[in-house]
Amino acid sequence: MRKILVIGSGKSASYLIKYLLDKSEKENLHIIVGDINTSNANKLIDGHKNANAISLDVFDKSSREQAVQNADIVVSMLPARFHIEVAKDCINYGKNMVTASYVSEEMQELNPAATEKGLVFMNEIGVDPGIDHMSAMQVIDRIRDQGGKMILFESFTGGLVAPESDNNLWNYKFTWNPRNVVLAGQGSAAKFLQESSYKYIPYNRLFRRTEFLEIDGFGRFEAYANRDSLKYQSVYGLDHVETLYRGTMRRVGFSRAWNIFVLLGMTDDSYTIDDSENMSYRDFVNAFLPYSPTDSVELKFRHALKIDQDDIVWDKLEELDIFSKTKMVEIKKATPAQILQKILMDSWTLDETDKDMIVMYHKFGYELNGKRHQIDATMVTIGEDQTYTAMAKTVGLPVAIATMDILNGKISTPGVQIPIRREVYEPILEELKEYGIQFTEKEVPYLGYNPLNA
Numbered sequence: 001m002r003k004i005l006v007i008g009s010g011k012s013a014s015y016l017i018k019y020l021l022d023k024s025e026k027e028n029l030h031i032i033v034g035d036i037n038t039s040n041a042n043k044l045i046d047g048h049k050n051a052n053a054i055s056l057d058v059f060d061k062s063s064r065e066q067a068v069q070n071a072d073i074v075v076s077m078l079p080a081r082f083h084i085e086v087a088k089d090c091i092n093y094g095k096n097m098v099t100a101s102y103v104s105e106e107m108q109e110l111n112p113a114a115t116e117k118g119l120v121f122m123n124e125i126g127v128d129p130g131i132d133h134m135s136a137m138q139v140i141d142r143i144r145d146q147g148g149k150m151i152l153f154e155s156f157t158g159g160l161v162a163p164e165s166d167n168n169l170w171n172y173k174f175t176w177n178p179r180n181v182v183l184a185g186q187g188s189a190a191k192f193l194q195e196s197s198y199k200y201i202p203y204n205r206l207f208r209r210t211e212f213l214e215i216d217g218f219g220r221f222e223a224y225a226n227r228d229s230l231k232y233q234s235v236y237g238l239d240h241v242e243t244l245y246r247g248t249m250r251r252v253g254f255s256r257a258w259n260i261f262v263l264l265g266m267t268d269d270s271y272t273i274d275d276s277e278n279m280s281y282r283d284f285v286n287a288f289l290p291y292s293p294t295d296s297v298e299l300k301f302r303h304a305l306k307i308d309q310d311d312i313v314w315d316k317l318e319e320l321d322i323f324s325k326t327k328m329v330e331i332k333k334a335t336p337a338q339i340l341q342k343i344l345m346d347s348w349t350l351d352e353t354d355k356d357m358i359v360m361y362h363k364f365g366y367e368l369n370g371k372r373h374q375i376d377a378t379m380v381t382i383g384e385d386q387t388y389t390a391m392a393k394t395v396g397l398p399v400a401i402a403t404m405d406i407l408n409g410k411i412s413t414p415g416v417q418i419p420i421r422r423e424v425y426e427p428i429l430e431e432l433k434e435y436g437i438q439f440t441e442k443e444v445p446y447l448g449y450n451p452l453n454a
Contacts (some may be wrong), residue, residue: 003032003072004030004031004403005032005071006077008034009035009040009041010040010077011176012126012395014389016077016392016397017045019400020400020403023404024048031051031052032067032070033052034054035053038055058082064086064089065092068090069095073098074090074095074097075099075400076097077099077100077399080102083099091113091117091119096119096121097121098123098399100124100125100126102129107416110416115414119414120406120415122418122419124419126396126398127394127398130394131394133232134419134424135377136236137425139441140236140238143375146368147368151241152243152244152365152366152374153362153365154211154245154247155246155363156360157358157360158221159390160250162383164355165351168347169319171253174348175357175389176391178344178348181344183267185224188227190225190229191229192225193241193245195242196242203262204263206225207224207256207259208256208259211247213249216440218380222249222250222253222255223248223250224250225247226248229244229245229247243365249361253316257312260305260307264305265288266339267340269335272334272335273339276333277329277332279329280325280327280329281329281343282322285323286300301323319347321346321347352386354386357382358381361376362376363376364376364377372446373446374447376441376444377442381394381436381437393437398432401428402428
């Protein structure tokens with residue numbers, strides 16, 4: 001039997017493993033799921049005869065090498081920083097490799113060795129990055145095939161709570177890593193192209209510069225800019241495009257409320273707070289406000305941030321119970337960001353019956369026969385439950401399909417790569433339709449600019 005080693009059985013692995021198990025009889029597969037803790041791996045395998053779980057510590061060189069050597073192809077679902085040692089083993093033992101993570105510098109450095117050995121190292125084959133690449137390149141290539149010239153590309157993705165589970169004022173719950181949500185946008189100014197001009201949005205303005213988007217059947221969303229919208233400009237062949245913008249989607253009103261935390265400094269992760277373990281949530285909030293012998297924390301808060309008592313933002317803040325005297329931080333030497341994350345997890349953790357949702361929106365502006373046109377393409381996927389989530393589906397299925405296409409020789413171009421070539425994206429996007437993951441396209445009048453950023 002052909003052996004597939006899947007390293008990591010976390011939240012994004014459920015659909016991946018299910019897909020491979022469903023294909024195992026017909027494709028003559030045996031799936032080995034390696035994890036430092038095999039309990040979730042065994043749960044996902046559920047006694048299937050063509051699979052087994054092994055205890056695998058990625059830092060244990062000998063057991064890692066043995067597992068890689070024993071496989072025909074390796075899928076790493078580890079955190080991105082842990083891929084590289086697995087990748088080096090794959091080079092040494094001549095194994096193809098698939099990950100959903102961004103290509104790191106260390107991974108890119110393996111390209112000559114992978115190419116020389118004829119190995120496919122497919123990366124960025126999840127949802128974002130992944131489905132965004134493939135769906136974008138499919139339309140961009142189609143426009144070019146018709147003789148069109150790309151002049152605008154905007155792309156947005158959001159991991160949100162499904163409408164039927166949307167029951168708080170923020171219209172948001174954590175569907176992935178909470179820490180990434182709290183730290184979003186930090187580190188450098190957002191950079192993008194607008195009408196051939198470079199534009200920048202510093203972190204302190206990021207959540208007040210949003211674009212509105214409408215998806216049929218799902219209502220209105222807003223989007224704020226990603227840090228570097230130009231990362232894939234050359235990769236997509238968009239060196240001469242006039243507008244290039246990538247962003248993150250939320251429900252309307254989220255960003256204005258979130259900006260309160262930014263203004264206060266609660267998203268800062270660069271220093272620790274003394275005696276944080278003995279702080280109440282109220283103490284934490286008060287630590288960022290001026291002293292007053294008479295005014296309450298609430299009054300100081302509203303005054304400092306100029307929030308009216310009847311503002312919906314105030315209702316959103318109160319809903320988080322951030323002024324509680326009894327709820328405690330209980331984290332030693334915590335950064336403001338860590339404390340904020342704990343507070344938010346009280347309110348934004350998905351309930352057992354909640355479902356998540358992935359939304360994606362692309363705008364393609366192009367010139368053809370002297371006229372300017374625009375195509376808007378949208379995709380919405382809703383999860384089934386807390387195991388088979390929309391996030392796991394849109395990450396795991398592209399990984400699984402790419403793994404099988406590499407194993408079966410349909411994807412054969414060697415080297416460290418991302419899924420932007422037709423031989424990769426065409427069959428994967430076609431198969432994803434069978435699982436309800438597909439885009440709806442419509443022609444719209446070409447606007448040529450985002451009014452917000454002009």
